[in-house]
Amino acid sequence: MRAVIRKWIGKLIMSAGGLPLQIKLIAAYIGVILVPVVLFSIYTFQQLYDNTLLDMTRKNEFALDSELKDMRNNMEIMERTAQLAVSDRAVLNYLTSSREPETEELVNFNMNVFPNLQHLLYSNPKVTNIRLFTDNPHAKEIWPVIFRESRIYDKDWLPKVRARNGMTWWEIYKGPEDILRTGETGSLVQTAYISLFREIQAAEGVKGGIVQIDMELEDFLPKTFGSLQDGDSQMLLFSRDGEAYFRSDSRLPGSITTAAIREQLRMHGKDEQGSIRFSIKGEPYLGLYRTVDGPDAYLVNVVSLEPVLSDIRGRRNQLVVIVVVLIAFMSLISYGLHALILRQLTTLRDSMKQVHEGNFAVRIPVYGQGEIAELAHHFRRMLGKIKELIAEAVEKQAAAKEAELNSLKNQIDSHFLYNTLENLKMMAEVEGQYPLSDALTSLGSMMRYSFQWTADFVTLDDEIRHIRNYMALMNIRYDDRLKLEVNVHPGLLARCVLKMSLQPIVENAVKHGWQPEHAGEKQFTVRIQASERNGNLHILISDNGQGMPEWKVNEVNAALRIGEEECERPLDAASRSSNHGIGLQNVQKRIRIHCGESYGIHVDSGQGRSTTVHMVLPRSLSAKGGDQDNQAADCG
Incomplete structure (x- = not known):
């Protein structure tokens, strides 16, 4: 999956790369505005939704806790009524x-005791019934308070009450109000009740009946059964058997059902x-619940969140x-501005x-002083520089052709000289x-080394061999008073140097x-040493x-330090008179051209x-080949 995503991202980037710069700038402009706006909107509306949800939760929790408080107060009223x-x-x-009981006792009970029970009922307007059930055959029924237990033998709650032992x-149930008409319950109005049942303990081990x-x-x-609730919320009471009780003429918010709430x-x-x-x-819905001890019921407040989300979605849209x-308006403006800016x-x-x-x-117009104008x-x-380089390249090519012809001519002349020297030898x-004969041999080797210039670099061994030939020729002139000492490790002889740089x-x-006329018998010695340090x-x-x-030393070193253009200027009169330093400057110039400053x-x-x-010299140069007489090797 990741590979597919990367592939599509790569294709998208490649496709975007082919778009015009003006479109890219507008797309970037839209992205710079759109991305922060989208992120800010998501954050803002999420915060708005969370805050609204928190406010609704607190509001409905307050209503639910208030209802729970009323419920517990009513339970206390019922318990106190039963106790009295x-x-x-x-x-x-x-x-x-x-x-x-005697007739006088019955009359006295009806006149003095029974009115207290009726007063207890009438003094609590929320209490619907106070009923006392007895299985004593000597007690007479006095409606609507005292009844025989035989009237409730068919009730499901009777075994549960007796099992509670006081x-x-x-x-919580639905049924008729009049217990005397139980046989006609189908024709009576069904009313939802909550009832308190408890066995009456008259004396030790003596049960006096059941109070309801x-x-x-x-x-x-x-x-829960009031008319002040809005259409987006509804309170319900779920009994221990899962039956839901709420106002009969109201409906649950949205499309929710009591079965769905029960499942949640x-x-x-x-x-x-x-x-x-x-x-x-x-x-979406929000359900707040509280458990009620005693009835083992749930008091639930169900709130539909759809109106809140609809309002938030409307604001978001x-x-x-x-x-x-x-963005569309600003994009049109940006398109026009970019067209003006990118015209150059x-x-x-x-x-x-x-x-x-x-x-x-081609003539390239330049407007203003901006970045594009500078470009x-x-x-x-x-x-213009390219045209100059092209002209220079053409001139160099012509010069190279001419040099090639001159080289061919020199080659013909050098062959004639080699043959002549060989004959003289x-x-x-x-x-x-x-x-x-030895002098002619040295001269021929020097001429070959000088004329056959196949590369700019040769091995150190080749350059020293050329110097030996030069010293041999000079010793003919100065009667062997010149001496060459070479102190170079054999491993360094293969290192490369510029051709004709040591000679x-x-x-x-x-x-x-060296001035022979002033040196007397003193031998002139030239020493060549080589070593590797710091690469x-x-x-x-x-x-x-x-x-x-x-x-004069300072003058020569100063001439060696100056730039290429100044190197072409003549030295002072003293230097010109001796021509001292010109060869060193040429060597210095060649080294810096090929190796660096x-x-x-x-x-x-x-x-x-x-x-x-x-x-x-740099150490990294290495030999590539040699001349035909194996006396000069080209290095690269």
Whole structure:
């Protein structure tokens, strides 16, 4: 599933990437406004719903607790009435008499005791009936208070009352008010009652009968059966057998039924009190309940949340419509503004297309001083630079062709020279002129090394071999008074250096560092040393010549430090007269071109002592191949 979602997101991103910039900006603008508005609306309406639900819960809880309080007060009235009805000793004696009462006793009971029972009934207007049931055959029925127990033998509650052993039993039922007409109950009006039953304890082990106190549920639960409830809520009383009691001419809110409420109480009504949120046929409801000890009943207040949600949804829809209209209006304005802002960008894009098609003469207009104008300005400058580079490339290509022809010509000339030198060498060997033959061999190797320039880099071993040939030729001139000492580890001989980078330094030392006419018999020695430090190749070329004064050393090093353009300027008169440093500057220039500004050479010398040239090259260069005579290897 995640892979499918990522795939669709990738397709959406790719599709969005192909849209015009103006559409992307408007979409981003809408997103920047819409997302916060949606999140804020969700949060606001959720808070509104929660607060409204909390207010409704508190309001209906107050009404439910008020009804519960009235219910408990009425239960206390019924219990107190029952206690007063059976607390009269004359009543207990009448109910438990073991003989037939005399006429005078009956008249006295009717005149003095029975009116107290009637007064107890009339003084509690909510109490519907006070009934005393006895199985004493000597007691006579006195309607509507004293009856024989035989009239209630068929009642379901009678065994339960007797099993309570004097404890109170509560019963909620529907039936006729007149117990004397039980045979005609089908034709009588059915009224909902709550009744208190308790056995009368006359003496130790003597039962005086059963007391019954009735109260109509309309009086027992004034709010449940009242007419002040709104159409979105309804209070109900569920008896222990699951029967629901409420006002007969009212209806439950929404499409809920008493069976659905009973099922919710069965699943969630485990505590003494609580609240239940549930839905019936997609309509949300809030159920608040309280358990009532004694009757073992539930007092429930059911509230429909649909009107609240409908009101919130209506406000939400109004806000959505307002936001959509506002976004549409602002999008139209943004579209027009973006069209004006991006007009220069569109012009620049069209100009780039023309350049892509090969039209480098396109004219790119520049308006104002904004970012797009700056971009157009730089693109126009870049276009001019491209045209310059194209012209330069054409010129270089022409120069390369000319150089190729000159190289071919030089190659033909060099072959002629090689053959001539080879013939002279053979003639010297035939005549026994072996020093001359060796000199011609060295000269030929030097010419081959110089003319066959197949790469800019050679191995250090090849460059040193070339220097040996140079020193051999110079010793013919100076009667072997020049000496070359090479102190290089064999492992470093394969490192690469610039071709013709060491030989000019050695040549410069021979020409300017040694004066044979003043040296006497002293031998001129050139030493070449190499080492690796900090990832670089360090080469030291030193001599034991006459050295240079400090001002001249500073002048040479300053010339080596200046930039490429200044390097082409002539030195001062003293430098020009000796031509000292020109070769070093050429070597320095080549090293920086091929290796970078952090590499190059540095001169250290003193008047009357040796001169040392310190060269630093990168270590990463490696040999790629060699010349035909294997005397010069090209490195890359």
